Amino acid sequence: MIYKPFRYLLYLGLAATPLLSQAQQKSQYNYSEAFGPNFYTENGTTYRSASGKPGPAYWQNSASYSIKAKLNDQQDQIKGSVQITYTNNSPEDLDFIWFQLDQNLFNNDSRGQATIPLSDSRYGSSSNSFEGGYQLNNLAIDGKSLATAYTITDTRMRVDLPNPLKAKGGKTTISMDFQFSIPEYGADRTGILNTSNGKIYAIAQWYPRVCVFDDILGWNTHPYTGPGEFYLEFGDYNIEITAPANHIVVSGGELLNPDEVWTPEQLKRYNAAKSSDETLLIRSAAEVANKSSRPDKKELTWKYRLDNAHDVAWASSPAFIIDAAKINLPSGKTSLAMSAYPKESNGGNAWERSTEYTKAAIEHYSKKWFEYPYPIAVNVASNVGGMEYPALSFCGHKAKAANLWGVTDHEFGHNWFPMIVGSNERLHGWMDEGFNTFINDISTEAFNKGEYAMKYGKKNALALTLFNPTLEPVVNSPQTMKERNIGYLVYYKPAYALHLLRDEIIGRDRFDKAFRKYIEHWAYKHPAPNDFFRTIENETGENLNWFWRGLFQNNWQMDQAITEVRYIELNPEKGAIVTVENLDKLPMPVEIEATTVSGKKITVKLPVEIWERNNKWTFKLPSTEQLTEVRLDPRSVFPDINPDNNIWRSK
Structure with a gap:
């Protein structure tokens, strides 16, 4: 998910507030x-090795879904049924199963609605009159x-099992019917956009989803209040999504019945795009208003399949322009980049380049970090600012x-964090947003010879905002941060x-190799x-406890x-003695x-280990003539909050 203050940070520049006007004495x-x-308060276990890898007895449960739903575009509602096959791979029997009911956030009595401030919030309005939430049956x-074996509390549901679900492979199937009204603006993650050719429905968090049961917290049942994302x-x-026949339904997954839902001409273009490195139109802007650009039926059912994933979303609209192109993957396999957008988004260096961007981002990440696993990558223009x-x-x-x-690069980067590396976003948002932002910077430098690469100027200027003493630590969950701080702490810091x-x-x-190993070890x-x-630490051989403490656990x-x-024996020809102090x-x-x-530059680099047992450090500078200036951090790469005391000049 892209964060609005973060977007301003990227494209409008960083607004900085000075922290210290004078050096601390x-x-x-x-x-x-x-x-x-x-630093580590617990030793490694058979579940999670001290080396950072999954341990030899690592386990996780699984949940597979079969969902049938119908979109009512007259009442803006969805009715559906879901069947979940849940496997308990844990070492203990389970007496109950917890579910996430995220649509209940849009019930006026929800905890999320109660915690929305009067000031602007991306998660909704405190004066919102929309009444949403699930109706569950059967x-x-x-x-x-x-009928009575479940208890709903806000955005969670506990289902009591008639018999314990056996450990180490026990399976059960849970089914239910569900219905909800679609919010026009659903916490910037789902919604309805009105266009001249009809509504665009962006549908997410739309079915009851099983909570994670893990070796850290057991059941992860943190309520959905807006800021924290997902753990699945x-x-x-x-x-199977049934919609009016004049709609096009796109989803993350393989389309199983293309010959039933595309017109013959669209099917021909769709198949051609699968082998084209250039973007091909499947349905053009001119064709959107033409009834013959859709099958002559009342409604159609679109069937999709997606394997080894932890969520699925979709969009539906009569207004979609559709284009697509082939994604080339390192193994020789291919995927399909596709974009769906209205005519209002077409032209002027806008959404007509979306497929180009999607293709480039996924090809870059696949080559640099880990191969993209899905058969398609769909970018949908909607009233959701950015959500993955x-x-x-x-x-x-x-x-x-x-x-x-x-925003395209950021959202598709999320396919690596957290779609492949499935961290707990609701508690550790920085493990997906921060990691994704990091790889986005690298991909942006690479895209189209740096077409959109940005220069930040002196990097230590960032310290004025990212290390402000009023900020919470990065390790805080997004729910325990001021909303205005989330962009800085979850994404950018x-x-x-x-x-x-x-x-x-x-x-x-060395870092890139270690980072790839992290993805490889924790994929899925x-x-x-x-x-x-x-x-x-294990991959690089470095002790980084000081780094994790200062930048993640604390806001140091x-x-x-x-x-x-000073000069040695007051003689510049014998070199100089320099003393540096660590004040914070x-x-x-x-x-x-x-x-x-004479203008000569002399650079000395000292490792962080000089501070392992010292507050100040004195060293010899190998100079042979008088000095005019000595400067700390000459490239401005470290987060020094007080650069005023970084320079010595000769009097």
Whole structure:
């Protein structure tokens, strides 16, 4: 999901507020606190290895879904039925199963509605009069009706089982009917967009979904209040969506009956796009208003299948222009990039390039990190500003140029985090948004010879916002952050931290190899923060406890200062002695550039280990003439909150 303040950060520049106007005189740094060996409070287990990998006894449960639903475009409602095959791979029997009922967020009595502030919020309006939420009927377990065996509390439902579900492979089938009214603006994740050729329905969080049962918390039942996203089990999906025949229904998954839902000409174009590196129109803007561009029937059922995924979403509209192109994958396999958008989004360097962007992003991530696993990637123009689901994204219908590239690249980057690497977004939003933002920066540099690459200027200027003492720690859940801080803490600060690790502390080659290993180890599994931390340390051989403590567990600030420069025996020809002091809690490597009277530049780099048992460090500068200036962090790459004390100049 793209965050609006984050988008402004990217495209409008970073608004910075000075933190300190004068150097601190007394050091706040405590090397025992920063480098203490007790960062990991638990040892590795057979489920989660101390090496960062899944342990030899790692397990996770699975949930596969068969869903049939019908869209009523007159009443803006969905009616459907779902059958879930749930497998208990855990080492204990289960007496009940918890479900997520996310549509209940739109019930006026929900906890999420109660926590929406009076000021603007992307998750809704405190004065919202829309009354949504599920109507559930005909609950059955293994074919037997259990009308009273469930309890609904806000956005959760507990289903009590008639018999315990056996450990290590026990299966059960749960079925139910569901119905809900579609919110026009559903917390920026689902909604209805009115266009001149009809409504665009963006449908997500639309069916009851099984909560995750894991080795960390047991049942993960945190209520859905808007800010936190999702944590779901992997499984296979078979969905059938019945909609008016003048609609086109797109979904993340393989279309199983294309000959039934496309016209003969559209089917021909659709098949041609599968082998075309150039974007091909399947339904043009001129054809949208032509009745012959859709089969002459009252309604059609679109059938899709998606395997080894943890969610599925779809969109439906009579207004869709459809185009597509082939995605080339490193293994030699192919996928299909497709875009669905109204005529209002077409032209002027806008959505007519969406498929190009989708194809480029997925090809880049597949080559750089891990191969894309899905048969299709669909980008849908809607009133959802930016939201990701496996193989399908919703992006703002008004986006164009760099904005459209940015949101498209971001949402499809989410197919790696958290669609492939299935972290707990509701608790650890930085593990998907931050990681995704990090890989987005790299893909943007690569796209079309840097067409939309952005220059941020001096990187340490970011410290003025990202390390502001009023911010919460990155490890906080999104629900426990001020909404205005989520963009900085969930998206940008963890991405900044990964760039710092990659470029200045570990090195690109070593970091990239370790990052790929993290994805490989946890593909289609559920990593926790320590699994990531341990993987990077074990793969690179670096002790990074100080880094995780300062930038993730805490909101520590960095303030290095040059406190003394003197010549050896008062003779510039014998070199100079420089003293650097660490004044705040966050240690970092030291880089110093000295300039001599002749204009010569001398650079000295010191590792972070100088701060393992010192608050200040004195070293010899190999100069042979008088100095005019000595400067800390000459490339402005470290998050120093007080650059005023970084420069010594000769008097």
